[in-house]
Amino acid sequence: MSQVLEINSLVKRFGGVCAIDNFNIDIKKGSIHGLIGPNGAGKTTIFNLITGIYKPDSGKVLFNNEDITGKKPYEIANLGIGRTFQNIRLFSQLSVLENVLIAAHKDANYNLLTAVTHFGHFKSKEKHIRETCLELLNIVGLGDRLVEKAGNLPYGHQRKLEIARALALKPKLLLLDEPAAGMNKEESKELVGFIKYVYEKFDLTILMIEHHMDVVMSICDEITVLNFGKTIAKGTPKEIQKDKQVIEAYLGGENKSC
Amino acid sequence: GSKQAKDDVIKIGYVGALSGDTAVWGQAGLNGMKLAAKEINEKGGILGKKVEIVGMDGKGNPVDSVNALKRLIDEEKVIAVVGTNFSSCNIAMAPIADSKKIPLIATAASNPKVTVDENGNLRPYSFRIGFIDPFQGKVLASFALNELKAKTAAVITDIGSDYSTGLTEFFIKQFEKDGGKVLIKVDAHSGDNDFRAQLSKIAPLNPDVILIPWIYKDVALIANQARELGIKSIFLGGDGWDSKELLTMAGPALEGCYYTSQPSFANPITKPFAESYIKEYNINPETEALFGRDGLYWIKDALERAGKVDPVALRDALENTKDFKGLMGAINVDPKTHNPEKPCSIYKVSGGKFEYVGDFAP
């Protein structure tokens, strides 16, 4: 199996603090990879480094064997990496549908002149992306709230809308930052089902940060555990759950699934 | 809604800055005109008809002045318009007056282009009461050279004002032609309020005279700051100085300085008008009030000569004006330029008062 994402000796410092310290990861095509670790370990920072929001101090990020280190965020997104944000970042004044349409902009491949005149293939292109977006929204269960302002949705729905938006990009790799945050047991279970569904349907590779262990354990093929910007463990969910270091630094003594 | 002009009323418009920072002049002009209308109406009106004055705010800017003019002509149905005192406004209004065939009499607007366009063609419906800048510049230059015996001059110009740049140009031309030397010309903007950077540049050159072709408010600031920097030269200026406000604002800084302007209240024949103005409005009259007054009387004179109330006939009569005796001197119109041959008066600031020095005929 080929690697979708390969990160080599990545380093990122903030002032004096070394937030990411010589980090390496290989993500196989078609896998669901978990990234866990204590708060402030550097997980979100890794997402920001992959997606070009931060520039690494050293190291390399390869996506489908292409070096994407130092590329601009929009270029990286257009290569096929979609993401969600830990602190939800929707286009909150815009409607649910518009949020997704925006992300599908690559498929609306008409030029400025067509846009200004609405001539030519404008209508058909717009119709096409509208249909794909509607389908996506139906999948995430927001099909009946199309014209609602995204900012007025309840928290859980906002998370789903973020995922739908990321999917509209037609990504090959999807980065999810704490998708289950703020959800209860039932809702996280539903989310797991949903993630599995889109994973298969869109033939995705997923890298996911999550603190809900039941979610992580039930969905991930492989897990990387981070602490102080360094990898402290790597392996299958089973292996990780037993790892002493992981229990000590992250899971805590009484490891009831929570 | 347009009002139908009643047959027994002659409507005449006034455009000027009724708001904004030069409203002192606009309001004075309108007051002067209204006062004159009252006088005329008391004596039986013009050709037996009453005169009604309609004022519109032109804010002292061209776009508003044009709109004001159009409104006066289209909606108020005036047969002639007096105003404004700013050349930039009149240059913009002139084509409208021509296309509407309504005479427009500028007051203090002194740029040549107010009555003659850039190609040298006469603007048939534009007239003016005051003199023109080339003449004012010339008078200033020769007065400096001949009377003040100045050999060197400096100029500080308001680069944002057509009036200031124009007067600067005409002054320099004449001054250098007649053997004087302009040591330096510096630029500034109205509204800056602080001119010390420019004045510090002038100070070490110690010119005999400094031309300050600005509006009185800035003149006061420039003069004060110049004295503060130890500049001892005599200051000269044009009709922008012409406001009593200048005296209170500039104080002693202008003592012994000179400016050119229209014949004004210094002339004893203006006394009765000044007195009734003060009685009516309870403020000191500005020269602009005389402009408004003379503008209306000039129209009266022309209408009576034309014998009918008609804008085109009025225009022809205005063009053929010979020796109309206004309070600001006699007007003889040059039919080629529509400029009146009018003298320019020189005033001196002395003992905290404007002192009339004398007239310079063209």
Next chain:
Amino acid sequence: MLNVINVNAAYGGIKALRGVSLEVNEGEVVAVLGANGAGKTTLLKVISSVMKPISGEVLFYNKKIPSVSYQSVKMGIIHVPEGRQIFPKLTVYENLMVGAFLNKDKKKVKEDLEWVYTLFPRLKERENQYGGLLSGGEQQMLAISRGLMGHPKLLLLDEPSLGLAPIIVNQIFDILKEIRKKGTSILIVEQNAYKALSIADRGYIMSTGVIEKSGTSKELLSDENLLKAYLGE
């Protein structure tokens, strides 16, 4: 000490609370549970006067709560809001000092500071970092600590475990037990029903703006149907 009586609240046209009544007694820990969008956050907002109810009243020590939130703080109601809401352009230390804003006793403030630093050593390490640059979990720790700095009589917590690592979640609940021992009453909104009920004396279950059920933690935990229906287990 706290009585919420028949409160209705809405956002524009959308009703978020419908006839909600609830009480918290001195020294009690009370949990409010319920699905997404049930109206839990709205309830806390009403109690801390961030939001005005349409009808109904909230009594604190039998007195009507003030109409502006800063005065509720004076009375001892402190709200740790949903979504952390830390001050991004203030440092961690300054954020904490804002939390202690009404405390005039400088020595006491210093002690409190030491105390929260021992609770969350991570914050001490990041003392001079801007709040906006902390990781999500660090921000959550800061938000809780900032609330503690205000010496609440009644602490309102909106999903305190959100985004925290399991080990810290456990720690937080330990800390809550400790705070409660100091005499602070707590009203906690949580997705993690078991954890919340494990430290709470009583619980309320909300759904679409209405309180569906209430009882002691034991009662609620033993009612399996209930847990399935409302909390998904």
Next chain:
Amino acid sequence: MSSYLEGIIILVGINIIAVLGVSVLTGFTRLFSFGNAGFMAVGAYTSAILTTKYHTPFIISIFGGMLVAALISFALGKLTLGLKGDYFLITTLGFGECVRVLIEFLDPITGGARGYAGIPQKTDLTVVVIAVIICIIITRNLITSKYGRNIMAIREQELAAEAVGINTTYFKLLSFTVSAVFAGLAGALFAHYFMFITPGMFNLDKSAELTITVVIGGLGSITGSIIATTILTLLPEILRAVANYRMLLYGISVVLIIILKPNGLMGYKELSFETIKRIKDFIMRKRKEVMAR
């Protein structure tokens, strides 16, 4: 129609074009500019010089004005669009002032403060109406296309916009350039209507007026911008006879609208034929009810 009225309508039309540009920039992209009068000046002077000195046909002069405005805005935007909020604002303000200063300084070419006179009158009501309609259609089409959506995404959440693959710099630049082109067109039309232009006509007050109009109309609403322009151009005109009070009333109205209509007249909403129809239907229904009683 009286030429006064016609003149006012023409000015309303020209202002609508300039305001639409600012609407795209400010209403839809949330970038604030206090320099759009500068682009109007660029359009006005370029086209005027083309027409009078090089005797180009009217339409070519207009396009010339728009083109130069576009080029300048492109270059300026490239430099400054990285700046945020008021920092960007100040560069546009500076640009506007620089244009004015340059025009004043380049006396031999531009006529300096004296102004540029003798421009033939080519703009009439028909031209303006056509231009306004084209501009409205273009704006509407742009906003309802992916370009418009991307621009709005930037307004809402820049980081998220980048994360879905939107080249934010490009789209900001596009929006800035569009607004400059509209301003250039407005300026060119104005020059050929008014026949005389001075640098003072395109000062900071004019720029501010454009922005105020957009905000009052409602950010993110094309129809709002149009309605607000009409009202704010007519208001001082109606008040012209009360000279002294008119700017006072204008100022008070601006403050009141801002306070009383928190989203402007039409914030984020469009007045469409549908809504007009709905309002009409509503009134009809009410009337029937009353009649029935």
Next chain:
Amino acid sequence: MFLQQLVNGISIGGIYALMATGYALIYSLLGFSNWAHGDVAMLGAYIGFLCVASAKLPFYLSCIAAILGAGLISIMNERLAYRQIRKNKAPTMFLMIAAMGLSVTFQNMVIVFIGPKFRTFPPVIPVKAIAIGNIKLGVLDLISLCIVLIAVILLEFLINKTKFGLAVRAASTNLNTASLMGINIDYYIALVFFLAGSLAGAAGVLLGLKYTVYPQMGNVSLKAFIASVFGGLGSVRGAIIGALIIGIMEVFISGFVISGLRDLFTFGLLIAILLFKPTGLFGIEVQDKA
């Protein structure tokens, strides 16, 4: 001449600085540029002028009246306009537009009710310049520089070292949450507006003494606005240093380069500097962390 120009620049910059502090103060709290600030100064100047000239009050009392009056007007602006807009949860840009509306309103209110005339203070304090060697130094300039100096020290201390400052800085990012911490935001906002307004009042009187009193006199505050942006929004220190730099820059360009293109060069330089320091000289920027 170089020294004289330097002195000129500093004194012009001092005037800008006096106004810029108020801008910075309000920006640091509410995140918008208060365009009505200059007009508050103008109203302060009129209050001072009317007290001296019409009510014949002694000068120092008139100054106090101007400072208090401007402070109260500033609070009134906040109460009547800005607070409402905040309660509407409208974008901060609305505050700026409202401020522009207020500015037009105030200027024209004065024109209508007091008149458009230019007024000069009676010679209450020596407007003379003192000469140090060849260099002329205005007495008023000295006074304004002193006030600036006092203002900056006071404000810096207030903002960075006191609880008041902490409250203001907290409130500046999130009014609701600040309120949840027990901060009476309306009170602190009013206080800040009063402070800014009083500074404007002092500036107004100084401007009036120096340059006469008239309805549009507040327009110089445009330069103060530019200075406060250039210095870094919300930073009082930055605003003052920015103001001095602009003052000196203007004078040097007028004096040594070319006076007609002063603004071109000044703005050109400012833009160039902003390209290197995108948040001004002292502006703090907290990166958008995903």
